[in-house]
Amino acid sequence: MRVEQIAVFLENKSGRLAEITRILAENDINIRALSVADTADFGILRLIVDKVDRAKEVLRGGGFTVGKTNVVAVEVPDRAGGLASVLKVINGASLNVEYMYAFVNKSGADAVLIFRFDAMDKAIEVLQENGFTLLTGQQICAL
Amino acid sequence: MMRVEEIETLPRSGLESIQLKRLQALVQRVYHTIAPYRAKMDAAGIKPDDIRTLADLRRLPYTSKDDLRDTYPFGMFASPMDEVIRIHASSGTTGKPTVVGYTRADIDLWASVMARCLNMAGVTRGDMVQNAYGYGLFTGGLGGHYGAEALGATVIPASGGNSKRQIIMMRDFGTTALLSTPSYALNLADAMADAGIGPGELKLRVGVHGAEPWSINMREEVERKLGYRALDIYGLSEIIGPGVAMECIKTDRGLHIMEDCFLPEIVDPDTLEPLPYGETGELVFTTLTKEALPLIRYRTKDISRMFLEPCPCGRTLIRMEKIMGRTDDMLIIRGVNVFPSQVEHVLMGIDGVEPHYQIEVTRDGSLDVVTVLVEVSESIFSDEIKVLENLNKKIQAEIKDILGITCKVKLVEPRSIQRSEGKAQRVIDRRTL
Numbered sequence: 191m192r193v194e195q196i197a198v199f200l201e202n203k204s205g206r207l208a209e210i211t212r213i214l215a216e217n218d219i220n221i222r223a224l225s226v227a228d229t230a231d232f233g234i235l236r237l238i239v240d241k242v243d244r245a246k247e248v249l250r251g252g253g254f255t256v257g258k259t260n261v262v263a264v265e266v267p268d269r270a271g272g273l274a275s276v277l278k279v280i281n282g283a284s285l286n287v288e289y290m291y292a293f294v295n296k297s298g299a300d301a302v303l304i305f306r307f308d309a310m311d312k313a314i315e316v317l318q319e320n321g322f323t324l325l326t327g328q329q330i331c332a333l
Numbered sequence: 334m335m336r337v338e339e340i341e342t343l344p345r346s347g348l349e350s351i352q353l354k355r356l357q358a359l360v361q362r363v364y365h366t367i368a369p370y371r372a373k374m375d376a377a378g379i380k381p382d383d384i385r386t387l388a389d390l391r392r393l394p395y396t397s398k399d400d401l402r403d404t405y406p407f408g409m410f411a412s413p414m415d416e417v418i419r420i421h422a423s424s425g426t427t428g429k430p431t432v433v434g435y436t437r438a439d440i441d442l443w444a445s446v447m448a449r450c451l452n453m454a455g456v457t458r459g460d461m462v463q464n465a466y467g468y469g470l471f472t473g474g475l476g477g478h479y480g481a482e483a484l485g486a487t488v489i490p491a492s493g494g495n496s497k498r499q500i501i502m503m504r505d506f507g508t509t510a511l512l513s514t515p516s517y518a519l520n521l522a523d524a525m526a527d528a529g530i531g532p533g534e535l536k537l538r539v540g541v542h543g544a545e546p547w548s549i550n551m552r553e554e555v556e557r558k559l560g561y562r563a564l565d566i567y568g569l570s571e572i573i574g575p576g577v578a579m580e581c582i583k584t585d586r587g588l589h590i591m592e593d594c595f596l597p598e599i600v601d602p603d604t605l606e607p608l609p610y611g612e613t614g615e616l617v618f619t620t621l622t623k624e625a626l627p628l629i630r631y632r633t634k635d636i637s638r639m640f641l642e643p644c645p646c647g648r649t650l651i652r653m654e655k656i657m658g659r660t661d662d663m664l665i666i667r668g669v670n671v672f673p674s675q676v677e678h679v680l681m682g683i684d685g686v687e688p689h690y691q692i693e694v695t696r697d698g699s700l701d702v703v704t705v706l707v708e709v710s711e712s713i714f715s716d717e718i719k720v721l722e723n724l725n726k727k728i729q730a731e732i733k734d735i736l737g738i739t740c741k742v743k744l745v746e747p748r749s750i751q752r753s754e755g756k757a758q759r760v761i762d763r764r765t766l
Binding site for chain 2: 195197199200201206227229231232234236253254255256257259288289306
């Protein structure tokens, strides 16, 4: 139950994000979710897209450093306490979140939380045991 | 079968007597034909007849790039212009270019020392030599060209640039030896990877790389990416161009100096005192047989050391260590001497770091600030900030540890550091004093 995410190294200079999104648009690749982590000197763009391998290939071709990692997508009801319920279970199992980001799906009923944990297998096991709904990459793209 | 030239295996005494005869003739000639030399020798109170042994060399005044600039363009030429058949010039990034001239005999000498260098690399008349040094005023292109032709190899005068076409020629013509700057060889390796051509599809066997200092680690990188033996060639246009010294294929340490033609010394760059064998200092050459532009005790600004241990190849020529840096590339950072090659050495010791880097020096108030720009390759990239920040800290710590300077490290996108098709620009000094 892992979702493939691509990560792109961004130097802190103008126009880089525009260049990436231009390349993706030209290749008809749809972004489902994204986050940018930044420091003073550089950033990391994390993307969930409908065509992962194609996206990696075209961005690499455009001269970017691209990596592919696995993340977990958890679907929770879009209401107060949704994220808290997930983190409570994670904390209880002594797991750590490396990073996360979230988006609300179109219907408005649910939110999707994207996580990278320090121990991915263990986290998936614990979340499933506690009855959380984990989404596949295909399911995210179909939302 | 590789043939070693007889002059390269003479006993030291035999070689030294040839050197002395040539030196005496040279000093006579420059004293009587080049006014600036005569003036300098007169000022030092030395006459040509005073040169009785090789040790008397140290009584002669030095020559420097400034002497050539001051007499720009042809003031130091010893031959009339109707005997000069070729001009080359340095890029002249600082001030006037340095202009050098060659008579027909000089061109023949150059071709012969260059051919001897290629012979040391195991190149024979059966080889297909792709010469990717730039053709033009820069001595690399034509120097390599004439040398390979003199050897009887087949030359592809590719010149620098147009990497895609270079690779297609390598594949289609069956190139076995590549002549280029080491940074351009890495550039070609990138272009090969882009084109999906592996070293296994090519017949490349040896690379002869020079015209810029490069570290042992960079050599390993070139050898790994291009799948051949990469050897260092040394030369400078003032002395003749490429062909002054060359690593042979039998050893991985030291370049044999063509000392029957170019008499080497190592001197302390500050006191100008000659240093004993084995000590590190500035390389100085006296051209023993050149006609148009003979140079006496020319200061190269290159840092090296010399040693006489016998080489497995059987040559008795003295060897010089791979150039460790240049006296004028040497950065003085808060009082510490730093060579770009040392920074390169540190970077290449860290797994996954590409040899594409640049050192930027700025001044913040009265403090020198060094920023090392390092390209982020896929092998060191992570989607987690902390992994990249740890890499950054690790590079800083190793530079601090090994070089004793505190620097900033800036991770940059791949290929954002300008690739050179000639000499790589490693240092950008933005200090205004």
